[in-house]
Amino acid sequence: MATLELAGVRKSFGAVPVLHGIDLAVADGEMVVIVGASGCGKSTLLRIVAGLETPTGGRVLIDGRDVTPLEPADRDIAMVFQNYALYPHMSVFDNMAYGLKIRRVPRAEIRRRVQETAELLGISALLDRRPRQLSGGQRQRVAMGRAIVREPRLFLFDEPLSNLDAKLRVQMRAEIRRLQRRLGVTSLFVTHDQTEAMTLGDRLVVMHQGRAAQIATPMEVWARPADTYVAGFIGSPAMNFLEARLAAEGRAAALAAGPVLRFADGARPGPEGRRLVLGVRPEHVRAAAAGEDGIPLAVDLAEPLGSETVLHGRLPGGEAFTARLPGAGAPQAGTVLPLLLPAEALHVFDAETGRRLDPLPA
Amino acid sequence: MRAPEGIGPAEGRAAAAARRRRLLDRAWTHGWLVLGVLVFALPIWITLVGSTHDAATIGRGEVPLLPGHHAIGNYATAWAEGGGRFRTTAAAVMLWNSALMALLIAAGKIAISLLSAYAVAFFSFPGRMAFFWMIFLTLMLPVEVRIIPTFQVMVDLALINTMAGLVVPLVASATATLLFRQFFLTIPDEYVEAAKMDGAGPLRFFRDVVVPLSVTNIAALFVILFIYGWNQYLWPLLVVNDSSLETIVVGLSKMIGTGDAQNEWNTIMATAVLAMLPPVAVVVLMQRWFVRGLTETEK
Structure with missing residues (x-):
């Protein structure tokens, strides 16, 4: 000892x-x-x-x-x-x-x-x-x-x-x-x-x-x-990474594909337009309900695991994206599924260094 | 195999013919094998038979193929008195000398090459590969090439006519060192590391792990080296002229005269048979280990 x-x-x-x-x-x-x-x-x-x-x-x-x-x-x-x-x-x-x-x-x-x-x-x-x-x-x-x-x-x-x-x-x-x-x-x-x-x-x-x-x-x-490497290494399937830019005075990220996602926990430092990498774990993604405005995922592979289904596909910007949805009744390959990325599940990293960006103290 | 029921006479005949062909095939193969055995066994048989006749029978030029009645007398003479024209050393003494020499050479070669291979394989010291190649290069020089300087060294050390003089120049073996090194390289590094963590020093590790793992290799090499030592001819011939240190291989050749007098072939052959027995015994006794050492890699 x-x-x-x-x-x-x-x-x-x-x-x-x-x-x-x-x-x-x-x-x-x-x-x-x-x-x-x-x-x-x-x-x-x-x-x-x-x-x-x-x-x-x-x-x-x-x-x-x-x-x-x-x-x-x-x-x-x-x-x-x-x-x-x-x-x-x-x-x-x-x-x-x-x-x-x-x-x-x-x-x-x-x-x-x-x-x-x-x-x-x-x-x-x-x-x-x-x-x-x-x-x-x-x-x-x-x-x-x-x-x-x-x-x-x-x-x-x-x-x-x-x-x-x-x-x-x-x-x-x-x-x-x-x-x-x-x-x-x-x-x-x-x-x-x-x-x-x-x-x-x-x-x-x-x-x-x-x-x-x-x-x-x-x-x-x-x-x-702490950084994109750790984020990608720990967790399975691995975390999704999306390119984005800082927007709305640091309180949101604008995805390359268009949608703007607001941060749930406060502003990130840096000038407007600062290059970011947004991380979302596949298990935190939700399928958008009717009436909700989701990001469309073009599914090209569905892996049913019984209790859950892992969907692989591409976002409109062309980025590869993986989602893990509960249940086995998820869509098949070839369909397009609108997804919601919950604000509290977003990880924000600096695109240059790969380091995590924590919110500024309020 | 019997033909199954319900098969017509034609099929039965075909089966019988096939059986005959197989039998013939087998007879042919066995015939060749038996012939091979005979070719190898005949000289030994002639020696064995020759050692049981009196000197005159062989002296007349006969080559008897059936045993005679003089076995006990011939072997007693060879064992206790020696034979041949010069009444050389008794076979008992020569056998002892040969056995001691062969044992010391085999044991010495194994001990020295185990240690030197251990040093070369497990330790990194300056000039390690240089030492390895130096050992390796001695493989290229047979005893005959370095026999004069070696003899000079033995004279200077006053080792002529001693057992040490017989053994020492033959006791280092590049071949065995090389073989052990190759084997040691297959011992996983983890064993070394586990031993380090356990607190075993290099000699402890050598004794507790390396040597036990090498047992089958040691046994195989022992057989080869014992026979190598037993069959030494040139060096014992040079370094020993005291008949009490005569080895049996040299003694045997000295029994055969070159002059015009009769050779006592009966005692010579009895001595030859005696000379064969120890190597045969070693091979038979160590066979199990020997084969394992050559084929098995312990995991």
Whole structure:
């Protein structure tokens, strides 16, 4: 149990910078998920915390102590690897006990701790087996057990669920969350899967091109994305983006297609005509009732999912647009459907920087 | 297969003809295979049979194909006294020398190449690839090419006529180093990283993970290297002239005189049979491991 702090962590491989200075403070017992597309530097960041990579700049502090120069073994960290990295020639018991053996923990205590952990994970019956004789989910548990049994100050997870099938993934996701809560160990979890990130994390670090685009709780990231990248990355189907210009003294946006949408929460700064990007989540869109003045969506693909239907199509300006409407009785491809974009569901971003534009204080 | 009921005599005849053709086919294949076995087995059979006759029978130029009655006497002579014109070293001593030499060479080669391959595969140090290529280049130089300088070094170190002198120059193996390196490169990086997190140092990791994972490879190489060591001829011939250190391969060739006196073919053949047994035993005993080492990649 410990706090973790990253201060201006940078990393370059040769001349190629992959991390541009990451600052992050993880509270004791907190689970922080680092999420991003492949190549965003999230694994590198985790490996720097583990001590498997040396940062080019910045410091890593555990419990306020600078561990940057320390070897991985001296940081008191356990890591769950993507492909589990279980030693194939050792039994499950030996795999779990190996770290303790090296630390010269007495035999009786090793036995006790391994058995307790195995019980916690429901793998007591597998202790004599070899990793090769286990299923994917069981291997995953053993890999977790190997980390837990060490009773480290910090857990690191490097995409541990990506080798499991979809059903098992959901199950293990919940299990990891429960275990982490129960053990209260500070954890960093790396994933490229936004659902995993949303469900597992107390907070998310959304990484983009070596920078932390946003560090916030999952709901905050979803409700108030810091920039267009985060907005597009979190949420499925992805948020719609529409080009617009600031109008009505900052109180509305004029879409390229014509309609003017008023902001519900106040004026945005900037001159009239400032270039904006408006974001609308597909699930916030409504079909216009008779008499309401909607924006027509030319539907070219309808995906009925049972409880809801996802419509893909184009707006009059030619922009691609996705809407998620409740029910299965939605229109078929080829029809034109007038849509309403509710004012309170609009996200406003600056077109130049992609940053979120918050309303001016009233 | 019996013809199913309800099939007319014509179909029955056709089936019978097909069966005959298949049988003939099989006889033909087996005939060739048996012939191949005979070609390989005949010299060994002649040696075996020869070792059971008295010296005179073979001396007359006969090549007996059936065993004689002198087996016990011939083997006893070969084992305890040695044979041939010069009454060379007893086979028991030579077998011991050969076994010790082959074992030391095989074990030494495996130990050294495991360690050097570990260094080359898992560590980055300045000149790593240079070292690797230096080791690799020694593959290009057979023992015969460097035999004179090697002999000079052994003389300077006063290792002539010693077991160490027999073994040491043969104990490094570029081939084994190369094979182990290739195998080590297939060991996932995650194992190394997991071990680092667990706090295992390099030697601990070597002992606990790398060596156990290499067991089948080690076994396969051991078989090859043991036979390689056992069959050494030129180097033992040069470096040893003390008959108590004679190896059996060299001793065997020394038994055969080139002059006009009779060769005692019976004891020579008995010694030859004895010389074959240990390598055969190693292959038979290690076969299971050997095949696994060559074919299986442990995941």
